[in-house]
Amino acid sequence: MSNKNFGFHTEADEVATYFENEIKGKTVLITGCTWGGLGAEAARVVSKHQPALVIVAGRKQEALDYTIEKIKAETPSANLRSLIIDLASLESVRHAAAEVNAYSEAIDVLINNAAIMASPYHTTKDGFEAQFGTNHIGPFLFTNLILPKVLASKTGAPRIVNVSSIGHIISSIRLDDPFFDNGKAYQKWTAYGQSKTANMLFARALSNRYKSQGLTAFSLHPGGINTNLARDVKPEEFMTPMKDYDGNVMDWSKLEFKTIPEGTSTHLVAAFDPKIASDSGAYLDDCQIAMDNAKPYAKDDTQAEKLWALSEQIVGQKF
Secondary structure (H helix, E strand, O other): OOOOOOOOOOOHHHHHHHOHHHHOOOEEEEEOOOOOOHHHHHHHHHHOOOOOEEEEEEOOHHHHHHHHHHHHHHOOOOOEEEEEOOOOOHHHHHHHHHHHHOOOOOOOEEEEOOOOOOOOOOEOOOOOEHHHHHHHHHHHHHHHHHHHHHHOOOOOOOEEEEEOOHHHHHOOOOOOOOOOHHHOOOOHHHHHHHHHHHHHHHHHHHHHHHHHHOOEEEEEEOOOEOOHHHHHOOHHHHHOOEEOOOOOEEOHHHOOOEOHHHHHHHHHHHHHOHHHHHHOOOEEEOOEEOHHHOOHHHHOHHHHHHHHHHHHHHHOOOO
16 A cells, blocks of 8 residues: 555655665656656656666657756756667667667666557558657667566666556557558547556556566656646547546546645655555556556456557567
8 A cells, every 4th residue: 555645746856765764775767858748757756765777768868958947957967868769669669778788887766657648540660650659669678678677677677658648548558450441440549548447457467577576667647737748638638538448438627736736745655665566566556556547458468468469469569
């Protein structure tokens, strides 16, 4: 069980202070670290509590440089390193993984935070539907390629966190047609939902496969937060009721939004709370384990293995 007092309004700083002994001395890699987003906030807050190293990953060097500059202005002693990765390019992912594998340090905590949401139909550099490609396939390949570095963690208890979403309730994994008939059958929210279900199932599969080696893995819903993630979504779209996978009407108009600090707190519970280790594979929401909030298909280990096989087929490599 995580701290009972943590909830919707808990901010990342409070969680990091509470778990500062767990942060101290660790090497933490976070993807999607553009300033103003959840990844950069996680990096900022973790950096205040003496981690050995925080690796901020993203597509653009200047964006990462800016994040590092902002963090160092607050915490001059912070040890930060940038890593260029474009999750929509398998070549870039392989290049970034090779760079990480050449580090002298092991990776104690990996937070797969980067994502796109409800974008108009486009494809990754490799021709995959972009939301599935960027939100799942890229992180699947990256995580598996650097897994030896993660499993080498001196803590003996490395952790992987996949940032998912309540949006997973919109779609299961379309095993027979993950790419929406090359866009002909594309629905942007269904595609987002599928990619977020994939984040949850991938955490379960990692946990099941590597638990015996000390690895724990979690997924989470950060909350509804107004970040750059929503760049492709018009505010009125949230006023239009949608249906979830089971045909239930979802009324987003009543959604209470979180601030960036509130939206990053669950990342840090998932990454550092030692008490939840026995719940490895679980999904968190509002800083608590929230398996009842997960659709059955998003916590189904058979689905997780089918997704793993599909993902291997897509990247052309077995793990």
